[in-house]
Amino acid sequence: MIKRRKRPKSNRKKFELVHKYYERTGFYSFVGKNLKNAILPILGVILLVFIFNKYVYNINDGLRHFTETFSKNSVLIVFFISESILGLIPPEIFIAWAKKTSDPVLNLFILALLSYAGGLVSYSLGKFISKLEKVRLYLEVKMAKSLKNTQKWGGVLILVGALLPLPFAIACLTAGMIKYPFKNVVFFGLFRLARYAIYGWAIFKVVH
Numbered sequence: 001m002i003k004r005r006k007r008p009k010s011n012r013k014k015f016e017l018v019h020k021y022y023e024r025t026g027f028y029s030f031v032g033k034n035l036k037n038a039i040l041p042i043l044g045v046i047l048l049v050f051i052f053n054k055y056v057y058n059i060n061d062g063l064r065h066f067t068e069t070f071s072k073n074s075v076l077i078v079f080f081i082s083e084s085i086l087g088l089i090p091p092e093i094f095i096a097w098a099k100k101t102s103d104p105v106l107n108l109f110i111l112a113l114l115s116y117a118g119g120l121v122s123y124s125l126g127k128f129i130s131k132l133e134k135v136r137l138y139l140e141v142k143m144a145k146s147l148k149n150t151q152k153w154g155g156v157l158i159l160v161g162a163l164l165p166l167p168f169a170i171a172c173l174t175a176g177m178i179k180y181p182f183k184n185v186v187f188f189g190l191f192r193l194a195r196y197a198i199y200g201w202a203i204f205k206v207v208h
Helices: 010-024 027-056 059-069 072-084 091-099 104-129 133-142 144-153 155-163 168-177 182-189 191-206
Strands: none
Touching (some): 072 168, 104 168, 104 182, 144 155, 144 168, 155 182, 155 191, 168 182, 182 191
8 A cells, every 4th residue: 555645844834934924024914004095095086087977077088188189109108207206197097098099908018018117117226226325315214114114025015016006116116225136026026917907907897
């Protein structure tokens, strides 16, 4: 009779250790708090958009006018700058714009790539800032919490920022400031593409 070999428990133990570490350092509460803070504004914006669209002005007409007024390249340049500098403009606006273009899926994919590239630019900007002592000292005070979180959670924080409504550009910027390995930022940042696929599917259902 052949005895079955017991599977090694190293992977399970490793997972438990990682889980306990994130639990102890407050990672789960951090994500939960930020999601809670993000959900209410998002729901508020959706409600305002619904009311505005129904009683004030047809948003689809506005988006059509927007696509006819500004060239594709102009919109993409503005979006890339925004995604490279702390995500100044909500990406949902540009996803809605993509739906009104002649090739929505292609333009959504371009937006996703530009957002991903913007995160890498933010990382490079963070590395550059770390060499400017006065700027670095100023930001270390202003962004102390973000820097501390990045030091504790590293790539997982970038992953969360890529997937969830959390500041992806800030996560990449702080990663650059603490010289977090670039290859890890490149890998975890790829999940940004998945977020745009999900958001695109949802927004494309609303915008006609």
